[in-house]
Amino acid sequence: MGSNYGYCLVCFLVILPAICYSQDFTYSRATYYGSPDCLGTPTGACGFGEYGRKVNDANVAGVSRLYKNGTGCGACYQVRCKAPQLCSDDGVNVVVTDYGEGDNTDFILSTSAYARLARPNMALELFAYGVVNVEYRRISCQYAGYNIMFKIHEHSRFPDYLAIVILYQGGQNDIVDVEIWQEDCKEWIGMRRAYGAVFDMANPPKGYLTMRFQVSGSAGLKWVQATNAIPGDWRAGVAYDSAIQLT
The missing domain is CATH 2.40.40.10 (RlpA-like domain)
Known part of the structure; x- marks a missing residue:
């Protein structure tokens, strides 16, 4: 080495x-x-x-x-x-x-x-x-000019299997959970931490995806929501801008 x-x-x-x-x-x-x-x-x-x-x-x-x-x-x-x-x-x-x-x-x-x-x-x-x-x-992580991005992992298979990784998380924050809003059931569905920073879900909801992720930081635990963060025709390898950033 x-x-x-x-x-x-x-x-x-x-x-x-x-x-x-x-x-x-x-x-x-x-x-x-x-x-x-x-x-x-x-x-x-x-x-x-x-x-x-x-x-x-x-x-x-x-x-x-x-x-x-x-x-x-x-x-x-x-x-x-x-x-x-x-x-x-x-x-x-x-x-x-x-x-x-x-x-x-x-x-x-x-x-x-x-x-x-x-x-x-x-x-x-x-x-x-x-x-x-x-x-x-x-x-604190500082990414001037960058919002948090939801990158569709290359192993994802539209529309049956979705895996994401969250990029450019600012501040002194740890992301501990990720959920997707299931509109027809009116409830949040948890994604699995597959490994590392990769979260996945089989048979994800159709259409635009509203995400929320739970953050552990100096203020304790809180949920941060990104509405319609991922389009309904998402593609593996593409990163989508959440329009939000942690501090």
């Missing part, structure tokens, strides 16, 4: 700004996975696909206990390493897109994210460590 870290020196790294810090740092360890293009992986356990490869300028991470059976997918963290002579003061802000276990680590960072831990011109020395001591804290 990590044999391709030299490529990362040519990557252009831009980090989304972190605001609204609300927790003390937790001490842990972090490592990285090799990637010739410095990006994330499209096959991560969260089910994000290409979004998981490129979101946040590919500053992404696989996590172990922070994965929380998929509920932790999409969460944002500030991670900074603890070797003063090598590590930058701010570290890197990452988005959780995968599950991964390392050598007593909480984070397995993309190559670009691991390089961002280092001071200027010190990335190669930091990669040589392989595993570093870090401190981290949860931060």
Whole structure:
């Protein structure tokens, strides 16, 4: 692991700004996975696909206990390493897109994210460590110009099987449940968490779909509704704008 870290020196790294810090740092360890293009992986356990490869300028991470059976997918963290002579003061802000276990680590960072831990011109020395001591804290995800998107997972089969993944969830929020309004029965029908951030349902309602998702955040649990969020002729691989964003 990590044999391709030299490529990362040519990557252009831009980090989304972190605001609204609300927790003390937790001490842990972090490592990285090799990637010739410095990006994330499209096959991560969260089910994000290409979004998981490129979101946040590919500053992404696989996590172990922070994965929380998929509920932790999409969460944002500030991670900074603890070797003063090598590590930058701010570290890197990452988005959780995968599950991964390392050598007593909480984070397995993309190559670009691991390089961002280092001071200027010190990335190669930091990669040589392989595993570093870090401190981290949860931060608000910020996606300027993006609303929450409902992406129809590629495994969906119109009209008999619908699987979705929720992208660009802002703030410090975890999405714990998703439901679809069944108009003929006048009731909400729960979707199953298939894996990671992917929710699915066999024989979904016909026509425009009104969704609601339950959010766990600083204000406790709340339901957020997106009316007619997905058209009746939905197609696999397409992402639909919810017109709402969490803060």
